Amino acid sequence: MATDTSVLMRGHGGLPHGALVAPKIQPPPTKIVRFAQSSFATFRVVELDIVQPTFNKMQFLYGHGASAHGAPMAPGYSLESVSTLRFSDAGFVSDDGTPYPPFVASAFSINRGLTLTADALGGALSAGSISLNNFGGPLNELLQNNINDHLPVRVSAGQKQWCPVRQIWTDPKAATLTPVFAGLGKGWQPDRTTVAIDLLDATYWLTTAMPVQIYRGTGRLDGDNNVVGRAMPRVRGAVRNITPTLIDSVNYVYQVSDGPAQISALYEGGHTGIAFDSFVTDIYATPPAPGSYTVQTGTNGTWLRLGTKPVYSITADVLGQFPTGASPVNVLDILRQFLLEDLLLPAAYIDPAWGPTSMLAPWPGGWFWDGSSSVTGKQAATDLLSGLGITLTPTRGGTLLPMLLLSPDKGAEVAAELTPDVITAIAADSLDSSLDPPTWRWRIGFQHNFTVQAAGASLSPQITPVQQSFVAVADRAAVWYSADIKAHWRMPNDPDVISTALARQDDAALIAKRHGALWGTRRKLWAVSLPQSYGYLFELGDFVGLQADAPGLQQRVVGVVVGEQIRATDQTVTLQILV
Template identity: 35%
Template structure:
């Protein structure tokens, strides 16, 4: 016998410390000889705020009993859904806020000394269980609670009566500039004097046979003619001037300031992501390169580049990333990817990760447990075992929803751009280029296409989406992904809102495969579908899942 439901919340908080924890000692009007004076440094500290809507206590077996006082006035509403358009890589999540009662100023000092910004938040739910021996409901063990949300908090706001905690999903940690390393402007490899504060360019991915093409490296030392293409190790496959490969390699060295580079050649210091020209350039310098990570080293599969952008470049804790999902995606699509971000590029961390996932038709998804994962949207094979079967025995309400363009009406073609030329050039080209070379230098993308004559025959005005930019380095791979996207959306799937009891809905997550059997349209015989959205309202026992069938 289960009793009433309850909700708990845990919010981590941080108090910065002074540079030193050593106070000044001596004579003091408020203390004895040798006691610290009032301006002794404050130590860095963390703490956890715990609350519940009706109160909860953990079991003794878990260690000390942890109390969740009944001061949670307002639990958040939670909305999560995948952006179904293949041109998008996001899975937006709206979490709202949590509000705690600030009775008798219980949070005044905490909110003054500590901050909650970008700190972990976990919200769980449970039901009290009936103790037949004692004749009343008791709190369940902590392991029996179900996680509703795990993410991050923004800075809390305190009033006389309430402590308001705005909540964000884990992608909040990615919403900052991807390029953050800057030049000091002190000369040499630290950049010329006018480069102080300029961001360092970055390359990730690529292989020698499929490099990141046509990047425009940054000239950091005009006197020594040194250019930078990465903020970590990499390789230079070829250097061009005016679109022509007029330079030959003079080898790789540990110090470009030692020795000389002959005219018409280039030397590399690939360990530092730089190269040197033997003579002053008169045309636009571009290069084909690869880029490694500072610690992980060579990573070129698109899915794994996305993962290491998070864990290494952005410093996301590995515990917040579902590495197994990224590994599985990489094993399924062993496609090399790569990209160059020039100095001054305003791409966010989320944009950089999303680019590589979008290249595979995948989405970055904040899962219910707080981990960042990836979900692949594809036509579901008939032999896939569903995580749950949903029928009239479980479904409270089922309602059809309208898909937006370019998914309805369906697209008659999907085009993916691959093997990008990062610096298309149509003027100031080397006079020795052939017509074919001029066309290649001026073209930004090679295009992989899927198209359907049957959709053209059935629909008078089908959708024709714009080309989807990708980080794929092979046009063949771009074509394969376009074909997979066309196979899914060309079958014209339907989108349904399905209301379920909370216990059933909480056993599923975004990306879960389910079988839906319902007396409507083609669901009567049962169809496999994929969970692509979730809507939960505080205080309601039903949860709405969006299912693409």
Template identity: 30%
Template sequence: MFGVRPFGNLSFGACPDPADWPTVFIGALEFTISTEYRIYAATEEWITGSDDIPADQPFSGALAQPLQFQRSIVGSDGFSGFVQGQGELVISNADGSYDFLPQFYALDGRDQQVRMGRADLPFRQWHVVFTGTATDSHIDETDFRISLQDYGYKLDVPLQARTYGGGGGIDGGADLAGKRKPRCLGYVSNLTPVLVRAQAQLYQVNDGPVRAVTAVYANGAPLGFAGDYSSAQELLAISIPEGRYATCLAEGLFRIRFLLDGEVITCDVEGDASGSGFAGTVGQVVRRILSLATVIADPDGLYLPSFAAYDAAYGRDCGYYADQNSSATVSEVLSLLVGFGGYIGFRRNGKLQIARFASPAGPPMMRFDDTHIRDIRREKLPSGLSPPPWRWRVGYGRNWTVQDSDVAGSVPAARRAFLKEEVRFAVAESNGVRTNHPFAQEREVGGYLRREADALAEAQALLAMHAAPASLYRLSLDAQPFGLEIGDDVLVTFPRFDLAAGRLLVVVEINENAAEDAAEIVGYG
């Protein structure tokens, strides 16, 4: 039995053994404009227990398609990025019971939740198989169809929504009116700050506190440090010695005193230090972006075990800077920060997880053999991995302002070389792969890590994983793997290909259809 709970705090229940899954489904929908209207439907007439929430609630037998849903991390380049899922559920409208709804109620944007459990178990013991929102609905003479998606839309928002007012002072002049305030995260080198007040030579690097402005440069030449001040007012009131800079870290500001005549002013920053303080690793920066730019609550909206595991294995320093002209969205920036092989997405319970794609290592979450498998197909790997790359170049040490000609004569050669290049690369390669695969590729990824050692470790890991023989397998199943998540390992045993002795695969795509009591998964390994 499946349940749909798209409203309030109603709780539904626990996942039984697949062998015991019945084909009875239940559902409830909420519609709102100025008033609330709820629908309770099931594939058979059903009623909750007196100690359930809601208690003694009858369900009609109109739920025709409890859940059809698809989610994937398979892309043309490989397995990474931002995971989004879409699907639908269907309620029968053959008797016209819901014909009136479009005239008075709206469904899009309302939370939906689908749960699964046995008919003899109370709601509170049922297992969540989907949490998300309705995006659209359509009612015709036979069906009431509800389009679903997970909470990925919550990340399709600007990295920085706050803008300058243009009224002067630290709110910028007319030239900045309506432009976005800067956002600096992690370790950022040689960024171009926003000139907020030209006459006072006042610059901003972040909309909020930062841990440090470790250096300020004029045409690549460093200025001396003249101290930190607790407020913008104090910073504007002081007299700064010639050729020096002073900061107000609490507001992400600094001032200089320098004869500006075409000089390019840049700086090195240890960025946002709001909330719990400075965030420097990839996982920490991801959480900081979520808290600053989205409605996702930290920690309640996050799958915390994934963040703990990610930082334990990949606690690598990174940096990102968005200036006043940036139009970057949260989803775009998060995809850049986790890099190739990293992915972010919402789990079935609606909580956001972060992970690195890895070869399956077990133990398996589920086991499938020819008693469960209706059909199995071996598919081609993504084009970015077939033929396999023989060389991986992972970027690090990003220079956020490339400078070639506008460099002071006093700048040493090593610094000049840094300023000329946007990104440096750590390289891992295998001539053995190139010998075995004459058309082997060269891949260039990343660019937001701080340290060469971290980039090299990443390049070596990518080379080792994708040099090993691997395939994609698409399994059509008569069981319902409604407990699997993207990234889970499964054990597949089948008398074809290299599966006869059993092979661990990592799940990279899930397609579920509750009405047909079937599912399709794609596994890599």
């Protein structure tokens, strides 16, 4: 290995002062794996945005003559500069002359995957890392003077073509490079001879807690001492039997949501005996008549006030909107608006294919967060997507896109055929124990009851039998089952009722049927390795035809791509395929 200790130099003369110049170190030659019947070799390029902080001190210069005496003038220098580092694993020069020196080492890796458990959010969060060669310390100055923590990272792949006349590998056009990963770098992690950078995909944004409004206990709509420090409740979509937050125990004022909402039913101990009085602009202006309630609703929240002290607990059925007035109905559309408005996710991270109204899941519903604990984007996505068979997946382009996992039926249209002439390796993977052996019964909940109330003194004696039956359990369920599976397996899987955000029984029945088709039979998970030039053609959720010299695969079967693993040194992409 070369030992030249040259460092990143700052340009002078031909380049602007401060511009980064590629190191002059001569890296070791990169081994290129050549596939049979191919004059192409896959390589990767990495772009890392970095920040160079200034060491200047802020000061204001006061103008004389050209401006009014005492008027502050803008400093004549920048507080920090942002630039992009460009590297590759095999050397690359773009068509505009930009060099990508071969400093990417062998530790480059990325993983992505769909969930294979029906009661979870999904999106086995993609993870990976990049390792840069620093033998001899050519990157030392860069590490000391620049910051890359949680700044954009982009990885692309391309193919060099062998030129038989010149006997060299030629570089492709930059526009033909295929995106492999887009996300954030977690910061420098230098070792003696390498620098590692952990990668964070778009799901990183879901790990943060959503901003909330907190009760300060100053009275009226700001709450009393009983709710100091508690977050305001949120209703998004249609929900059943929620418990609104009592914010004023003297005047019997409850907050239903932090945005506009419609109260379709108000219960005291499960009985709808409290009459609606009117909508008001100031809920404290006039007390409602005894035995009735008033409602104040607007972009800043929804409250109700009782005219009589309640004897039993107060619950309500509610249809909630977002503070901006947005009122998506379907669960997936609610999640999209939640990410943008409640979690403040930058719109650039929503994939263009995920529109405000998605036909992927035209199922109405909703969810309620009572404010008793912090809620992350991941938790909210879990609440809204649980049991639906939908994964919120990070794409290779750095966006979030929901993907539906369906049964790989024989007649499904496939993206490609995978046969022994393109498969470089194949091995069996294990399924989660909750999916193998098969499941003989799926129970998918709908109309989730947010306040379970057992029979007894907590319920009004005037509660109807229908309502009493409803409040006694958290979920009603649509069921799919197979007597054959139950008879042929000693211990088939039988999961509990899965709570969902669905409002309709028919939608729950459809999903239960889909789960039955997917997991009501013996499934097998295969790890299939392909040359990277082939592997990059597939996306998670794609159906593929699969034929190989392995048990059950001698005859063509249809499978679905549920995961991918990229290892730079292998020159392959390993797909997890469920058949």
